[in-house]
Amino acid sequence: xxxxxxxxxxxxxxxxxASVGGPGRACMDxxxxxxxxxRVASGDEEALSNLYDRYAGLVYGTGKxxxxxxxxxxxxxxxxxxxxxxxxADFDPARAHFATWLxxxxxxxxxxxxxxxxxxxxxxxxxxxxxxGEADPSGTLSRRFDVAAAxxxxxxxxxxxxxxxxxxxxxQREISERTNMPLGTVxxxxxxxxxxxxxxxxxxxDRRPVxx
Amino acid sequence: xxxxxxxxxxxxxxxxxxxxxxxxxxxxGHLRECxxxxxxxxxxxxxxxxxxxxAYTTEFPPxxxxxxxxxxxxxxxxxxxxxxxxxAVTAAFVFVLVVFGAILVPDLSGGGALASATLxxxxxxxxxxxxxxxxxxxxNTEVSLKA
Numbered sequence: 001x002x003x004x005x006x007x008x009x010x011x012x013x014x015x016x017x018a019s020v021g022g023p024g025r026a027c028m029d030x031x032x033x034x035x036x037x038x039r040v041a042s043g044d045e046e047a048l049s050n051l052y053d054r055y056a057g058l059v060y061g062t063g064k065x066x067x068x069x070x071x072x073x074x075x076x077x078x079x080x081x082x083x084x085x086x087x088x089a090d091f092d093p094a095r096a097h098f099a100t101w102l103x104x105x106x107x108x109x110x111x112x113x114x115x116x117x118x119x120x121x122x123x124x125x126x127x128x129x130x131x132x133g134e135a136d137p138s139g140t141l142s143r144r145f146d147v148a149a150a151x152x153x154x155x156x157x158x159x160x161x162x163x164x165x166x167x168x169x170x171x172q173r174e175i176s177e178r179t180n181m182p183l184g185t186v187x188x189x190x191x192x193x194x195x196x197x198x199x200x201x202x203x204x205x206d207r208r209p210v211x212x
Numbered sequence: 213x214x215x216x217x218x219x220x221x222x223x224x225x226x227x228x229x230x231x232x233x234x235x236x237x238x239x240x241g242h243l244r245e246c247x248x249x250x251x252x253x254x255x256x257x258x259x260x261x262x263x264x265x266x267a268y269t270t271e272f273p274p275x276x277x278x279x280x281x282x283x284x285x286x287x288x289x290x291x292x293x294x295x296x297x298x299x300a301v302t303a304a305f306v307f308v309l310v311v312f313g314a315i316l317v318p319d320l321s322g323g324g325a326l327a328s329a330t331l332x333x334x335x336x337x338x339x340x341x342x343x344x345x346x347x348x349x350x351x352n353t354e355v356s357l358k359a
Contacts, residue, residue, distance in 0.1 A: 056272065056273055057270040057271055057272040057273070058266070058269060058270050059273075060270075060271050060272065060273040061268075061269040061270045061271040062269060064271065065269065073273070074273050077273045140265075143262070143265075144265060144266050144269055147262045147263065147265070147266045148266060148270075151263075151266070162263060165228065165230075166263045166264065166266075166267040167267050167270065171230060172225055172230050184221075187221060187222055187224065187225045187231075188221035188222075188224075190224035190225055190228070190230075191220070191221050191222065191223050191224030191225070191256065192224070193224065194224045194227070194256045194259045194260060194263075195224075195252070195255070195256060195259075197259045197262075197263070198255045198256060198258060198259040201259065201262065
């Protein structure tokens, strides 16, 4: 599993003992992204850390695919979240979801990095890799951010079950053992969670666009 | 619970390919007959594919924000905030002293006496300091403040 169980979910080891949807200041708190950004704007580092837990994995993975190497992708993550910290006061939830805003920052920063790299590459006579506006011609990257946002909006119970299945790669039986839930309940909750995600994605899709 | 409901509850693991063969066959048989469940399965499959795609893309970077550039940005903003608070406290402290001095001036200067005070640091304004003195200069009151 590429995510290794981390990313938009709690990175293992950082939140020892904080089960998904469990007690404590887990990154699975149901605080909406938009509320966290507002807190970031007022200087709340914990809120930034929470957003980082939710989205850094996606930004990093996106960076690796767009930029091609791990080091530059790490720089992109730092760049993007520094930008979130500095510009959080400018974020307007009436215009776009946080994920959409974050996606735009990611795309623009990645494009900037590619342009810088291309400028260096041209010196040795190679073709440019990517220009502004070409970062996501098919909309695939944008869609991933939307799915991440939809996942972050699910109830802790639903999110937990999907995270365990998709990001930690557990089978239904393993989820049952890990959560002490009967196997039948795990199966029906998995169905309910996928249904809720589908519904949330539809709602998000309907209200999306001023800004995208 | 009806069989329809039972099988409907298995649609999630079904689209994920997580059912055992026996259950899988039962669900497939049901889907051939039930249009509602086929439609439901189609929606769940879309969610499943989107999640797979997201999971495939998501990787966690090795560093936390406080470790590098974001941490530097945070520290910078904190420093700015601390500096602003200290400056405000110092300014308020000096303002109070000046006002207090101005009120006392008539009494202090009435007899031609000089008054002075030393500004001392406080917990909130550890860098504050200075000296204020009040005296008579050719019939006018002279207030001297060094902060």
